[in-house]
Amino acid sequence: MSVLIDGLLAILAIYLALQSLLAPRLIKSVFLFFAFGLALALAWVRLGAVDVAITEAAIASGFLGVLFLDALRDFSPAFPAKQKNPEAAHNVLVKNNTKSLLLSRIPLGLGLGLFLLIALEAVWKTPEGGGLTAAAEAFLPESGVEHPVTAVLLNFRAYDTWLEIGVILMGLLAIFAVGGIKVYRKPNMAAQDPMLRQVIMFFTPVLFLFGAFLLYFGKTGPGGAFQAAVLWGAIGILLHLGGKSIIEEIPRWLRQLILTVGILFFLVLGFLFVAGGNALFEYPRAYAGLLILIIETLAAISIAAALTAIFANLNQMKEDPNETESIN
Amino acid sequence: MTDLPTSPFPAFLVGLPVLLATLSLFFRARGKAVVGLAGSLLTGVMALFALFEVTRRGTVIHILGGWEPPLGILLRMDPLAAVFIGMTAVVGIFISLYAWRYFRAQEATTGGFPLFWPLWLFLWAGLNGLFLSNDLFNLFVTLEVIGISAVALAVLSGKKTALVAGLRYLLVAITGSMAYLFGVALIYGSTGTLDLGLLGQVLEPGTTTTFALLVITLGLMIKMAGFPFHFWLPPAHSSALAPVSALLSALVVKGAFYILLRLWMEVFGVSLTYAAGQLIGLAGAIAVIWGSWQAFMQTSLKLIVAHSSVAQLGYLLMIFPLLILAPGVTADSADWLSPAWTAGVYQVIAHAFAKASFFLSAGIIIMALGHDRIESLRDLVGHMRITALAIAIAGVSLIGLPPSGGFMAKWMLLKGIFLSGQWWWAPVVLTGSLLTAGYVFMLLRLAFAPAREKEAFRPVPRSLEVCALVLALGSFLIVLPADNLIQFLQSGEVFGTGIESIMEGGAHGND
Amino acid sequence: MNGFFIIVSVFLLLNIALGLIRVWRGPTVADRLLTTQLFGTTGMAILLVLAGYSKDLTLLNVAITFNVLAILLVISLFQVWKKRREKANDDT
Amino acid sequence: MTIHELITVILLVVGCFFFLAGTLGVLRFPDLFSRLHALTKADNLGLGFIAAGMAVYIASPWAALKIFFIWLFTLLASSTSCYLIARFQKEQEQTKNGKEGE
């Protein structure tokens, strides 16, 4: 009976994924992609992966969604601006998009169809490996937290998580590499708007409090550093959209410290354990819970700052297309 | 496995470059370069110390967080990983020195690209992490670290061609990683573990394993520009800055090859089939011929070198058909196994040195001439003797003439080919060498030809030329410790079990 | 009671599917933008019902996360639209 | 069935009715503005009933507060986006004929 929900959700997700690739207009693609994210989040919920659902909602739908929407300022002819050359070229292109996918790519389609059949058989016949539930359950009391997913992320597989914080920082550096070198771009002051200011005033504390709640709640239930970081990062993005910048007003060294404190603290702590004869990221059992909370808080601050800076850089890219070499 | 000696080196090999990369962000342009260079030297020296430690103590491990697999992640530095890390260190040190001088020389016009340093250190951390990793998912994360930093380095010049090539490279890299990750998901689902050592014991052949092998191999072939997926490599490698091109072709593409080698030898032994090996070998063979031919047809130096990478990576794919044992053959009687995979390792090292040197020389020529069209290489010898020498030496190693590292690689490959009786690969190796000789001698002929008209060669810092020459010489020097190196590689205990698992695979096929 | 919650969820999902017909038919872009709104509101309702069904209150956090970030999306959309309009005005 | 559950069932059924009404409106109404109107008003009302029903069912003040906020935020987001879509459509009708350029 409850399988009905899953079947419907699955069909919906597949339909939305297909449509977001086939839709003739970019803006429709992006909106269907949001819808796809929501369908996926419901699927996570049905599979009992609430942490993943929050992450999906926060990063994959929320943050990435804002980036996609912002990118539409560059690309999309769907808004009623008078387009010059690109429009004609683009219209041809979008027309080709649907057709080329469906008709002129028959070999590709056949290949993918065959591949799909093999893939379906492979996932269907996957033997039961048993997973690591039992192992995680056995060691959970020693991990310092009560929520198994947080225990895996911050203790059992802390190394992956540490690298992942590094990946976000690297994503920011990579974006600097694309669009000239600046730590933080000034927001566009013309964007100030009274209505917006009201919304921002209302939502800043909400985002902050809810983020802090998720961070702290991660110890016992679904939540944690990444989800909290997106909510805190959303504050920075909101302020940037409203023409205000908190990061711009603090000195450079502090800015860099905020961006790097998460990965640095995590690593230096790990090195200290190594110096003490333990392995990297091997917390003393008695302090594990406290250390994990500190690491998560600092990581959330760093990630939030990095996400804000990523958005700000992408958002302001348009304003100075020729500036490539300003040195940080 | 966890009774192996532990060592803190693996943790520092990944942690130190990240620490220094992060610290360099606190400095401005020049400071970034200073910290970056110091960090590169420090990382390189430490990597060599780690290599020494492995030669002394054998395989060492580091159990991250104190959690043993399958729940935790294990870093394992066995001889194979140590050799790759050592190679990265040597090549990395010289490219760093070159980059320091190269960017300094252009600081006034370009700003000196300070972001090169943190990105390169992150890339180095990712490479070390990849070589050390013993966990399928962690390998994915390191692949992504490498992918993002490599693309960021590739687009550093900000030029249009670099950006377009970089975006294609990035999309291809993401696709490759995701394909790999799909295979990982299926393997986790069917075994409940991600640890390579454990997987080698518990993975059973079946539809799911075969499919996982397929997507993982495809994903990694996409990342290492194996034949039908080679299209992204020449534009991305040729449009980057010279030190970056050297890093990309010498080190980055080798990461995916390393995983593929490890997985085929240690994990998938049981489900490999003769046909799969032949297919991947065929892809390699086509890459060798096609890449060499394309290189021959190019008119700019960097494009020649980039297409030559496609061909040289093809040789790496050609060792895979030799790693598969026909039913009924045991690993003991298969005396071609060890020449085959040591040929792969030698090819990786020789290519890393030679190609790095080639790209660094191309950078010197671009610096001197302002472009790299090959007709302007006339009378290169008269103007830049050292660079011409570096190109000649590196070229000889690429062709595979004795006594170069390239020769060692091809000789052992041929040995493996004939011992295994798969003689049909031999003409490909020889044709590839012939074509390589074609474009290398074309370059050298130009370099020695007298100038028709006076080309304006701007003066270039001598230290740059020396870096290129040292790397070129390196591709010859690696032949000297060949016996020791091969012995060292084969002393890897875990790799030994890999061969055993292949043996079991043969037995399975026999049943 | 659980059976009832499932019926409600399925009903709401069918509701979304029905709404997709409008996306398919158009005719204007704005009609298609409606999808997200339809999806958003109905999706929240489904999440609430599922929270009751699985007796897992943490699902409410998923809904709140979606909600607070939806505001961000809306404001961002507003900015996109405003920039476009400014640009259109500049051009004429 | 307890009285709580009865109230929940009633509220959920009413909520579903409003959702259905909203969707039918989206399908049947002739022009965009009325469709928009139908969707926003009816769906938000439907969500309100379902939220109330679930708050009664879960019967914890903390959860009730969260549910209230979920409803409030959805209301805010959907009304703002409704306003934006409407204005967007109006602009487009002024500039072009509003049809997609396909």
Add this chain to the structure above:
Amino acid sequence: METYQIYNLTSAVLFVIGIGGVFAARHFIRKIIATIIMGGGVFLSFVSFAERDALTFADPVPHALVITGIVVAVASAAFALALARRIYQLTGEESFTNDK
């Protein structure tokens, strides 16, 4: 059919749709969306195995892997988006012109 099996099959479908999209879609943004869809398929596969292997709670390891994976995928996508926008600003191109 069990819940996890439905999502497992869906994961394969999404993965293939994503691959097709990466190769066949023209516009940069659609290619990037396709990579995310591909990732969605892969993650769905992980999480459905986690549900299958549940004891008192679902297997937390795949959940953690998926969270890591989502963050990594989003970082890559953000970078790709930056590249695509930059290319458009510099050249006006929205797809690879010599696309195969």
